[in-house]
Amino acid sequence: MDRRHFVAGTAAAAAALAVRPTFAQDAYPSRAITIINPFPPGGAVDVVGRPFAAALEPLVKQPVVVETKAGAAGQVGAQVAANAKPDGYTLLAHLPSMSGFEAVDKLFGRTPKFTRADFIPIARLTEGPMVLVVNDQQPYKDIKELVDDCKKNPDKLIFSSSGLYGALHLPAALFMKAAGIKMRHLPTNGGGPALTAILGNNSQVLVSSIAAASTQMKAGKLRALACFSPKRATSLPNVPTLKELGYDVEFSIWVGLFAPKGTPAAVIAKLGAETKKIATSDQFKTMMTNLGDEVGYLDQAAFAKFWDKDAKQVEAAVQSIGLVQG
Amino acid sequence: MESTLLSLAHGFAVAFQPDNLWYAFLGCLVGTLVGVLPGIGPLSGISILLPVTFGLNATQAVIMLAGIYYGSQYGGSTTSILMRIPGEASSVMTCIDGNAMARKGRAGAALCIAAVGSFVAGTFGVIMLTLVAPPLATIALRFGPPEYTALLVLGLIFLAYMSSTSLVRTLLMACIGLLLGMIGIDNMTGHFRYSFDLAELGDGIGIVPVAVGLFGLGEILSTPSHKVRGEVISPKFRELLPNRQEWGESVMPIARGSVLGFIIGIIPGSAHIISSFLSYALEKRVSKHPEEFGKGAVAGVAGPESANNAASTGAFVPMLSLGIPTGPITAVLIGALMIHGVPAGPQLVTEHPDLFWGFVASMYVGNLMLLALNLPLVSVFVTVLRIPYAYLYPLIIMFCIVGVYEVSHSIVDVYIMLIMGVLGYGLRKFNFDPAPLVLGLVIAPLLEQSLRQSLIMSNGNYFIFFSRPIALGLLIVCAVLLALSALAFALKRKDWRAKLAEAEAGEAQG
Numbered sequence: 001m002d003r004r005h006f007v008a009g010t011a012a013a014a015a016a017l018a019v020r021p022t023f024a025q026d027a028y029p030s031r032a033i034t035i036i037n038p039f040p041p042g043g044a045v046d047v048v049g050r051p052f053a054a055a056l057e058p059l060v061k062q063p064v065v066v067e068t069k070a071g072a073a074g075q076v077g078a079q080v081a082a083n084a085k086p087d088g089y090t091l092l093a094h095l096p097s098m099s100g101f102e103a104v105d106k107l108f109g110r111t112p113k114f115t116r117a118d119f120i121p122i123a124r125l126t127e128g129p130m131v132l133v134v135n136d137q138q139p140y141k142d143i144k145e146l147v148d149d150c151k152k153n154p155d156k157l158i159f160s161s162s163g164l165y166g167a168l169h170l171p172a173a174l175f176m177k178a179a180g181i182k183m184r185h186l187p188t189n190g191g192g193p194a195l196t197a198i199l200g201n202n203s204q205v206l207v208s209s210i211a212a213a214s215t216q217m218k219a220g221k222l223r224a225l226a227c228f229s230p231k232r233a234t235s236l237p238n239v240p241t242l243k244e245l246g247y248d249v250e251f252s253i254w255v256g257l258f259a260p261k262g263t264p265a266a267v268i269a270k271l272g273a274e275t276k277k278i279a280t281s282d283q284f285k286t287m288m289t290n291l292g293d294e295v296g297y298l299d300q301a302a303f304a305k306f307w308d309k310d311a312k313q314v315e316a317a318v319q320s321i322g323l324v325q326g
Numbered sequence: 327m328e329s330t331l332l333s334l335a336h337g338f339a340v341a342f343q344p345d346n347l348w349y350a351f352l353g354c355l356v357g358t359l360v361g362v363l364p365g366i367g368p369l370s371g372i373s374i375l376l377p378v379t380f381g382l383n384a385t386q387a388v389i390m391l392a393g394i395y396y397g398s399q400y401g402g403s404t405t406s407i408l409m410r411i412p413g414e415a416s417s418v419m420t421c422i423d424g425n426a427m428a429r430k431g432r433a434g435a436a437l438c439i440a441a442v443g444s445f446v447a448g449t450f451g452v453i454m455l456t457l458v459a460p461p462l463a464t465i466a467l468r469f470g471p472p473e474y475t476a477l478l479v480l481g482l483i484f485l486a487y488m489s490s491t492s493l494v495r496t497l498l499m500a501c502i503g504l505l506l507g508m509i510g511i512d513n514m515t516g517h518f519r520y521s522f523d524l525a526e527l528g529d530g531i532g533i534v535p536v537a538v539g540l541f542g543l544g545e546i547l548s549t550p551s552h553k554v555r556g557e558v559i560s561p562k563f564r565e566l567l568p569n570r571q572e573w574g575e576s577v578m579p580i581a582r583g584s585v586l587g588f589i590i591g592i593i594p595g596s597a598h599i600i601s602s603f604l605s606y607a608l609e610k611r612v613s614k615h616p617e618e619f620g621k622g623a624v625a626g627v628a629g630p631e632s633a634n635n636a637a638s639t640g641a642f643v644p645m646l647s648l649g650i651p652t653g654p655i656t657a658v659l660i661g662a663l664m665i666h667g668v669p670a671g672p673q674l675v676t677e678h679p680d681l682f683w684g685f686v687a688s689m690y691v692g693n694l695m696l697l698a699l700n701l702p703l704v705s706v707f708v709t710v711l712r713i714p715y716a717y718l719y720p721l722i723i724m725f726c727i728v729g730v731y732e733v734s735h736s737i738v739d740v741y742i743m744l745i746m747g748v749l750g751y752g753l754r755k756f757n758f759d760p761a762p763l764v765l766g767l768v769i770a771p772l773l774e775q776s777l778r779q780s781l782i783m784s785n786g787n788y789f790i791f792f793s794r795p796i797a798l799g800l801l802i803v804c805a806v807l808l809a810l811s812a813l814a815f816a817l818k819r820k821d822w823r824a825k826l827a828e829a830e831a832g833e834a835q836g
Contacts, residue, residue: 040369040654041369041370041372041373041654041658043657046373046658046661047661047664047665050373050376050377051377051380051665053377054377054380067735068370068373068734068735069734069735069736070529070734071525071526071528071529071734071736072511072525072526072528072529073511073528075525075528076525076526076528076529076736079525104516108516108517110518113525155785158782158783163513164513164514164515164516165516184782184783184785185782186779186782186783187513187514187779188779189513189775190654190657191651191657192594192650192651192653192654192656192657193594195650195651196467196594196644196650197470199467199648199650200467200468200469200470200594202470202471202779202783203783211664214669214671215649215669215670215671215672215673216649216650216671216672218669218671218673219649219671219672219673221672286667287380287665290664290665290666290667291661291664291665292664323515323516324514324515324516325515
């Protein structure tokens with residue numbers, strides 16, 4: 001049995017028993033809060049979610065448990081959260097790819113299991129800038145050489161990704177669409193395998209978070225050609241953005257916190273306030289910077305607006321990928 | 327070479343600091359528990375304890391977390407041997423002969439051999455890691471999809487050696503396993519296959535629920551129809567230890583398992599799961615008494631248990647020397663390092679020598695600790711067998727259900743396990759061996775993905791498998807194996823399977 005669970009369960013049970021006689025309707029939260037991580041341990045949500053949960057615990061004075069519900073590239077966890085009781089005790093942390101499930105389902109003629117309307121955004125926690133890299137066996141010095149070569153020899157180069165319609169596939173698709181080029185897609189089953197593929201020259205191009213690729217770039221194994229951020233990344237001051245180069249593409253891997261539709265407004269406000277305290281704390285900032293992420297805190301209103309815009313882009317990317325013949 | 331030894335000596339100085347010793351011990355202890363308890367695997371164990379390490383420094387954190395990982399490979403054999411429940415995917419093969427040994431009253435011996443084999447393999451892995459990590463890691467990177475495909479084809483050929491029953495039955499089981507492995511989202515096109523609108527089936531059928539159901543639950547369901555042994559086995563302490571003959575039989579399998587496991591462990595991806603399968607098949611192939619496999623062959627425990635330990639150490643090679651997370655567990659470890667501000671990458675050795683060599687040295691120490699921790703526990707674990715079945719078995723069923731649920735918190739997994747339990751019961755009644763089914767399930771998604779990735783890389787040209795040296799080499803090994811079998815068939819010489827069929831026929835009459 002999961003130790004944290006056991007501890008959380010016992011603590012929650014004890015708290016409930018102790019408190020019941022005086023406050024039958026206790027203020028939120030009166031028991032353990034669960035944050036669903038829809039990806040396998042070690043993924044982007046996990047490394048952000050666990051420090052976040054550890055920081056939230058002392059603030060709400062209740063256990064905060066990260067529960068892994070991995071499956072179908074993050075779809076299973078999101079579906080579980082969408083159908084959870086909207087009482088603020090089940091939350092979801094997810095990535096930009098969350099906005100794409102509906103579009104993918106429609107593409108295949110399936111009824112979507114959930115839509116974006118099933119969730120209330122609480123806050124955006126981090127934002128990881130993306131970068132387009134090639135390995136050291138490629139001759140390309142800048143993005144123009146890459147694009148020119150791809151135009152001359154379409155479908156020659158291979159780009160790897162963490163999976164079809166996943167967080168590394170979507171920005172690559174947006175870039176190819178903007179540049180009017182074609183590369184072959186090598187889907188793998190995670191960010192690590194996608195990186196391994198380009199290092200072993202089984203693929204030549206990869207769109208990755210700067211965090212995941214930084215050590216390899218420093219070692220000279222990978223060369224950054226362009227950033228997907230609105231302005232140049234602090235860690236890569238010499239790498240131009242796609243915007244500068246004339247391609248209208250922006251993309252980042254963010255981690256956001258969501259609650260199921262119907263969660264009381266007071267609960268959302270409480271969670272939003274506590275999240276702000278954590279996201280603006282120095283300790284959390286240091287941890288995220290070390291991970292190569294940047295704390296990209298957006299409060300509820302700002303995140304909701306951002307999410308609408310981001311989702312449109314994700315849907316456009318899914319449509320530009322379309323159905324894959326295999 | 328000399329500088330390596332100097333660095334290692336420095337590493338030992340780091341590892342022997344009281345704090346670091348304590349965290350290595352803690353990691354090994356938790357790892358042993360994680361290994362013993364079915365369901366909670368090393369991956370969830372490490373990620374649950376990740377926040378605990380925020381207060382430590384980077385060296386302590388990685389020493390403790392890595393201890394959980396390699397420690398869990400020690401404990402994983404325990405439930406397999408005693409109750410036929412594989413705690414992790416890598417201990418499936420230990421169920422077969424380990425449990426058969428336990429039935430013969432040699433549970434203590436099996437546990438000891440597993441612990442010692444793990445120790446030898448773990449230490450061998452660390453020595454190799456110390457000496458040859460950087461050059462090996464570069465070669466491992468050349469192991470792309472085509473090489474993977476060839477390796478898995480070799481795995482499929484080894485399937486024939488997996489089972490103690492007839493070849494036809496083995497292949498039938500393997501086919502069912504391969505078909506079950508087809509369930510889930512097609513990674514290349516995104517189509518759901520055989521998922522019946524259940525999102526939970528999107529990632530396919532997990533290995534743990536199937537293995538626990540087929541081996542553990544199937545075993546329990548079929549027990550009431552056996553003649554129940556009246557007496558409880560209560561071995562004396564001396565009988566707990568392996569005898570001279572058992573030691574002798576386990577030396578070579580441990581050696582072969584260590585080398586094979588380490589090589590497979592270096593390969594990026596999920597190859598470490600198949601290390602124990604391949605080791606089992608290899609032992610059976612080279613054994614002078616292949617008919618003993620499945621009936622308590624010592625080599626069937628020693629080989630796979632050594633292989634999975636060496637593989638877990640091998641997995642650190644690409645992580646430490648290249649900074650690539652080749653699997654989810656190394657990804658969590660790299661994440662832990664990064665949170666502490668230590669970027670894992672090719673410069674780790676030069677920029678943080680304290681951490682690198684301290685970590686390597688701590689694994690030597692950790693393996694010793696695990697041996698000291700596990701050998702005395704053998705007598706404790708064996709007493710579990712003294713609990714009467716009427717009390718023990720309901721407990722085991724509960725363990726199976728909780729354990730399988732914990733893997734990904736999915737009730738669908740529990741149903742899969744229960745269905746597989748009933749299937750396992752039926753298979754036992756009709757004398758089918760479930761091991762090839764599990765191997766088929768492991769191989770199918772890997773083989774499909776790497777085959778199709780290879781064809782994407784070559785634009786549909788199958789010549790890619792023959793133009794890359796490693797892939798070609800593996801395929802030549804496959805061809806030689808098949809040719810040898812065909813030759814034996816052509817010469818009408820009876821091989822061990824024919825002998826086995828005769829033996830079985832004799833047994834059935836008797």
